[in-house]
Amino acid sequence: MVGGTLPARKVMVVADPSRDSAAALQYALSHVLVENDTLILLHVENPNNSAWKIPFSAIFKRPSNGSAAASQRNPSTFIEGVIGAGGTNVGVEGEGTIDFLEAMKHACAIVYPNLKVQTENMGMDGKDKASVILAQSKAHWVELLIVGQKTTLSNAILGSRRRSLRGLDTAEFLIQNSQCTCVAVQRKAMGGYLLNSKTHKNFWLLA
Template structure:
């Protein structure tokens, strides 16, 4: 909007203790949200996975200088910097464990001090993960849904025809069925992101 403030939106990131989810949050902070948006970190608790508190180093790569960036344009470094600095509840050397949702929220606050950040933890209640995420995004009036996407040979071949709701399958399910814009994010080792949505397939975005 020229000469004014962009209208506030609700952006949802699917959050779990994985590198794919970390990449989704990095993309959201560096390319998708602005300060007047509301960012919702949604975790769907799987009763078959009991690990809630995990080592920081299991998700995020520690930066070489151990510094914490404050600029949204360096959101990737910011998130990794929280981990490198040890986080609020981590032990010496940054190898402690804390709730990953709180770690992600803390990274958001560092990148955008005035950003409204909500954390939501919901159960599956006998439903599949994709359906729960869709229901939550609708209930919150989300305009942009961001999910991490895992690459595998079988997923690349079968794509959205698979509905096992694991990794890439969940992302493709959300892309095809979300009422709002859904972007699936892969962080590439050489830098940048590979994005998928209803209108863009394998779109390369430099970090």
Template structure:
């Protein structure tokens, strides 16, 4: 897409080492961002997961103490996917400004942390990969359920102040299935 005279926007992609997150980034790069936009790759770390618990053994023993959250260039081997995602962005759109943010989830809900980060950064478009369960695919999303009952993507779609797009990649060349607050199961051919 050409940047033209469009005003610069801030686009945030929720980055995880999953197929769904890779599809969300691929969609954002090919259909959502312009060259004068800023893209923020947001990774939410959960210190309570078993991967982070056992990941301690992968850290170098002579680490320098740091008061900031680890970045893509940080010492944690399990964050290499962020560097790969950033490089993919730079290859796909060399003029795009790309930033990586790593935030600890703490005791908060993942959706709450993403919403607060999108508000703090003044995000215009939030993109998240969505994994559909068989029951959601057959029955559709649940209505009038508490936030705890919704998956992260549905919670973000319903509660985000900015436009939120949940992306599902459908096959290698089949396109994307998109969900927003106003459009459900919108099919975008690749």
């Protein structure tokens, strides 16, 4: 550390047009990233998944006037307004949709104007999603991998007792197999985040 500046890191957020992914980015911006970091937004495209064809306006809201200044005072509060449940069109001049990677990048730029943000759009090429993510995190020398995690009945019941890799969801598989630190993020309706990693299970973090 020189002159009180934290060492720059590479942080990867798994990006897709879902509330889970939006929550992962929200957590990264409000609790993890600083402006000298590099953020990589990685999307692994699954051509068989029709869910990716929905308008992203259901997840991202257009920030109101003056929100950029508010973001400097409280990034977490600002991201609540940009990434959340429902919202207005984020399309350009009346268009109904916008590329979600660009929408995420735009949200990052408003909160941290000097943050280096890269976007990567990868195909699966016959592999599973988790394997592609692991390969890309290794190729980019990522120090922290962040992924949104769905709340499922099996996760709620089994929690940290679920040890076998067989049948694990993508987030759980990444936690167990990533060479860098991997954090799975769930945004809770009552506020805050539920975080899972190799060292922390169901860790509650207030927003």
